[in-house]
Amino acid sequence: MTVGDLGEFGVVNRIAGRLPQGEGVMLGPGDDAAVVAAPDARVVVSTDLLVERRHFRLDWSSGYDVGRKAAAQNLADVAAMGAVPTSIVVGLGIPAELPVAWLDALTDGFREECAEVGASVVGGDITRSDLVVIGVTALGDLGGRAPVKRSGARPGQVVAVAGRLGHAAAGWALLEAGAVIGSAALEEAVTAHRRPSPPYQEGPRAAGLGASAMLDVSDGLVQDLGHVAAASGVRVELDPEAFTVGEPVVAAAKELGSDPLEWVLTGGEDHALAAVFPPDVRLPPSWQVVGRVVEGEGVLVYGREMGRGGWDHFR
Amino acid sequence: MTVGDLGEFGVVNRIAGRLPQGEGVMLGPGDDAAVVAAPDARVVVSTDLLVERRHFRLDWSSGYDVGRKAAAQNLADVAAMGAVPTSIVVGLGIPAELPVAWLDALTDGFREECAEVGASVVGGDITRSDLVVIGVTALGDLGGRAPVKRSGARPGQVVAVAGRLGHAAAGWALLEAGAVIGSAALEEAVTAHRRPSPPYQEGPRAAGLGASAMLDVSDGLVQDLGHVAAASGVRVELDPEAFTVGEPVVAAAKELGSDPLEWVLTGGEDHALAAVFPPDVRLPPSWQVVGRVVEGEGVLVYGREMGRGGWDHFR
Structure with missing residues (x-):
């Protein structure tokens, strides 16, 4: 059965039927707009647009994978x-020939x-x-906290990361090279490309x-920290020795003869979090200190300025 | 100059530079997410996805028109x-060859x-x-009011509309027929297609x-009131004599030999508002009573059930 067989309203009802509503939802799908609790009296909002063949491929990712990934990158923001x-809304462009089973899987992923x-x-x-296009907007609640912006880094502070780095990029490289995925570590890299797991x-x-x-690392750590450096008017110095390179990244680098650290420093799409803390902070083990903030500009690795080393949709 | 010449971050900065932020905005563009005041402690959210050649044509609408229209249909929701x-966020897919001037105009329209x-x-x-794709999400504040849903219509109540009906459909028909736009009335119909003016x-x-x-009339009055009828478990009876048919609609119908009332009853995209009120309500002149709610189901015009008579993206 295809989307065209069901028709627009059949599709809408089918999707809504797979979506239970949490307690903060005062009015869910089916009206002109939804109504969601915003107890903090401020709402955080972020949006992303994903286009087939650019952000995902239907032969590399299932509908479920695409749903999880599209939601994840906004929730991470x-x-x-x-x-x-607290909630997401989804704008969906799909071909009439799309199997309903794919759409069900996408919905389940979201x-x-x-x-x-x-x-x-x-x-x-x-x-x-004609192509699958997905616009996701996520809302969130600050619970009384001040929003943590990109512009608050100050010299003397430390830079730390939480979550995976380089895994999705390694997985993408494996798929692009048509590599045989013959171990659990390589499989984990490919899965990381299909479904990020933001902390x-x-x-x-x-x-x-x-x-x-x-910020969340979506285009690559060096490029994204470049935004922090620019917005804060500071320089970020990274210590490459400080990174723990994940086993999937190491395995993929061995398989493809690549430099694992390159993926860690410039690979996007894992949606790790990178943050700047006061120097005397006591961080839990989920956060790893990988650098420091100094006077100046840009991002330095091994004392050298890195190229942008990230993703530009128009370059 | 094209979007490709500017690059992703050049484009982002250029767009942000054209967007002043109102007082309810606590954090505007440039970070992972924005922060907007939600004084009511509930937030209303609606999203739409517009695809080139389906929702607009670059040869029929300017960037400015498309921006206004894309914003309007969400603000109306x-x-x-x-x-x-209170605010919108916009996900934008564009070709690298797109002129920056078009993007500027789009931004200005938003x-x-x-x-x-x-x-x-x-x-x-x-x-x-490859095609221009626009995802818009609008947020709003209820100011202490209960949200007005589709499901609240009760037998004995009256149906009223505010705003234009059939104008956008008439304008679309004129453009599609390649008609000569030789009068102010016809021009107004075409402008209504390009830029709805929701009340x-x-x-x-x-x-x-x-x-x-x-609800807002986006797919056609009869079809949209069908949603109210279904959600409320009632029948809506419309009195076609009660509609004031706009001059642009009359002129376009004369030009094309069409039935103006057909556009009024089934034309979408003007984003008029249709509402159901208690029978004893005293409505201001901006609201016109066009029907009533009775026991039963569906939407009747001249005592007969209309076909769905609206837009289905997959039929």
Whole structure:
């Protein structure tokens, strides 16, 4: 059965039927708009647009994978402000020939990724499109905390990361090379490309620990920390020896003859969190100190300025 | 100059530079997420996805038109809940060859349509795409009012509309027929297709007047009131004599030999508001009573059930 067989309203009803609504949802899918609790009286909002063949491939990722990934990258943006995600809305462009089973899997992916943080899919829009296009907007609540911006880094502070780095990039490289995925470590890298696993709870936690700047690593650590450096008017110095390189990254680098650290420093899409803390902070083991903030500009690795080394959609 | 010449971050900075932020905005574009005031402690959220060649054509609409229209249809959804829009975020997929001037005009369109209601464009995302794709999400504040849902219509109540009906459909038909736009009335119809002019302030006003159900007319009055009928478990009877058919609709119908009432009853995209009120309500002149709610189901015109008569993206 295809989407065209069901028709627009059949599709809408089918999607809504797979989406339980959490307690913060005052009005879910089916009306002109949804209504969600915003107890803090401020709402955090972030949006992303994903386009087939650019952000995902239907032959490399299942509908479920795409749903989880699309939700994850927005939920991570909300967490990176120090907020707890409450809900997402999804705008969906799909071909009439798309199997309904794919759409069901996509919906389940959205639902399950939201469930990781207690958020709900509260609404959406569906239209026809030759390629699959997905617009996701996530909302979150700050719970009385100040938002942690990119501009708060100060010389003397330390830079730390939580979550995986380089895994998704390694997985992408394996798929692109057509490598045989013959071990659990390589499989984990590919899975990381298909479904990032952002450390959501570390966002509000970092805010509570006094993080003065934070973002989620979506384009690559060096490039993203470049935004912190520029917004804060400081230089970030990274110590490459300080990174623990994940086993999947090491295995993929061996398989492809690549430099694992390159993926760690420039690979995007894992949606790790990078934050800047006061020097005397006591960080839990989920946060790893990998550098420091000094006077100046840009991001230095081994004392040298890195090229941008990240993703530009138009370059 | 094209988008490709500027690069992703050049484009982002250029867009942000054209977007002043209103007072309810605590953190605007440039971080992982925006932060917007939600004084009511509930937030209204609605999203739509627009795809080139399906929702707009680059040869029929300017960037400015597309920006206004994309913003309008979401702001109207928020108003249709009885809420005041506060902000929008925009996910944008564009080709690298797109002229920057078109993007500037699009941005200006978003900004100006938001200015109609005092809302701000607080954030977005940009990616490359062969066709222009626009995902808009609007947020709004209920100001202590209950949201006006589709399910509140009760037998004995009256149905009323505010705003234009059939104008956008008439304009679309003129463009599709390649008609010569030789009068102010025809020009107005075409402009209505390019830039809807929803009666935003009538949404919260209707809520204050005791509206028990409301929606914005996006797919056609009969089809959209069908949603109210279904959600409320009632029948809606429309009196075609009660409609004031706009001069642009009359002129376009004469030009094309069409039935103007057909556009009024089934044409979408004007984003008028349709609401159901208690029978004893005293409505201001901006609201026109066009029917009533009775026991039963479906939507009747001239005592006969209309076909769905609206837009289905997959049929």
